Amino acid sequence: xxxxxxxxxxxxxxxAPIVSSYNEARLTPAWLPRQRVLExxxxxxxxxxxxxxxxxWEASVVFFEVLQAHESLTVASSSLVEVIGQPARAERxxxxxxxxxxxxxxxxxxxxxxRVTDPTEEVADFAREAAGRxxxxxxxxxxxxxxxxxxxxVPGSTTVHTPASEAWAARSGVxxxxxxxxxxxxxxxxxxxxxxxxxxxxxxxxxxxxTVTGESHAWVEWWTGDxxxxxxxxxxxxxxxxxxxxxxREYRDIPPLTGVVAGSTESLDxxxxxxxxx
Numbered sequence: 516x517x518x519x520x521x522x523x524x525x526x527x528x529x530x531a532p533i534v535s536s537y538n539e540a541r542l543t544p545a546w547l548p549r550q551r552v553l554e555x556x557x558x559x560x561x562x563x564x565x566x567x568x569x570x571x572w573e574a575s576v577v578f579f580e581v582l583q584a585h586e587s588l589t590v591a592s593s594s595l596v597e598v599i600g601q602p603a604r605a606e607r608x609x610x611x612x613x614x615x616x617x618x619x620x621x622x623x624x625x626x627x628x629x630r631v632t633d634p635t636e637e638v639a640d641f642a643r644e645a646a647g648r649x650x651x652x653x654x655x656x657x658x659x660x661x662x663x664x665x666x667x668x669v670p671g672s673t674t675v676h677t678p679a680s681e682a683w684a685a686r687s688g689v690x691x692x693x694x695x696x697x698x699x700x701x702x703x704x705x706x707x708x709x710x711x712x713x714x715x716x717x718x719x720x721x722x723x724x725x726t727v728t729g730e731s732h733a734w735v736e737w738w739t740g741d742x743x744x745x746x747x748x749x750x751x752x753x754x755x756x757x758x759x760x761x762x763x764r765e766y767r768d769i770p771p772l773t774g775v776v777a778g779s780t781e782s783l784d785x786x787x788x789x790x791x792x793x
Contacts, residue, residue: 538774
């Protein structure tokens with residue numbers, strides 16, 4: 516069990532005073548069987564009105580408006596989360612069960628492909644070959660290993676809207692590209708898969724109380740009898756250093772911060788600091 520303090524600050528400066536903006540923030544970690552939220556706050560400046568709701572994907576959303584002239588906007592979240600690792604998997608399912616009508620219906624949202632998750636033929640062919648000789652879990656694991664071996668992690672090489680096929684063609688990307696590629700490959704062979712947004716404490720050797728620089732992170736969960744989390748960017752299973760904020764079909768369902776602004780941004784500064792406190 517691990518306790519992590521997460522400080523996430525986003526600051527916008529605008530080219531000219533903004534008259535109004537309408538925004539949504541998905542920055543609050545989720546309450547889950549393996550994750551407890553001990554503290555969580557989101558401070559917004561300036562703000563005219565704010566409210567909270569839970570969206571279709573069960574993510575906690577802060578909706579806020581700024582209806583006054585402003586030259587900058589700051590959104591700062593702070594959370595203290597207690598996390599335990601994934602439990603050992605006692606039961607796994609077969610290809611026959613995955614292809615049956617019950618789960619094809621219940622998990623249909625996590626089986627469809629989109630422009631962002633649609634894999635290239637090369638990735639799809641690898642996935643089909645793995646599925647032909649391995650059980651679902653082993654095939655999923657091999658697909659993630661394949662992506663980890665083939666793609667370089669290059670910050671800034673893509674945007675959050677880059678299709679998985681473009682990241683594959685460039686053989687470079689960031690965490691959401693690894694996640695989208697894995698999701699597309701898994702869905703191609705009939706394994707339900709979903710996108711997970713959250714945070715990863717990046718330094719396993721950090722001392723208790725040591726604050727390290729982190730960032731928003733993304734990984735995948737696939738369903739083979741139960742949901743199983745895996746981080747293809749780092750080629751490791753999800754553990755007690757991963758903090759889940761939201762889970763859905765792909766990035767566009769659950770962006771950390773999104774909105775409509777009557778103007779344009781001059782600069783954007785984002786910082787994430789993570790401290791293991793226990």
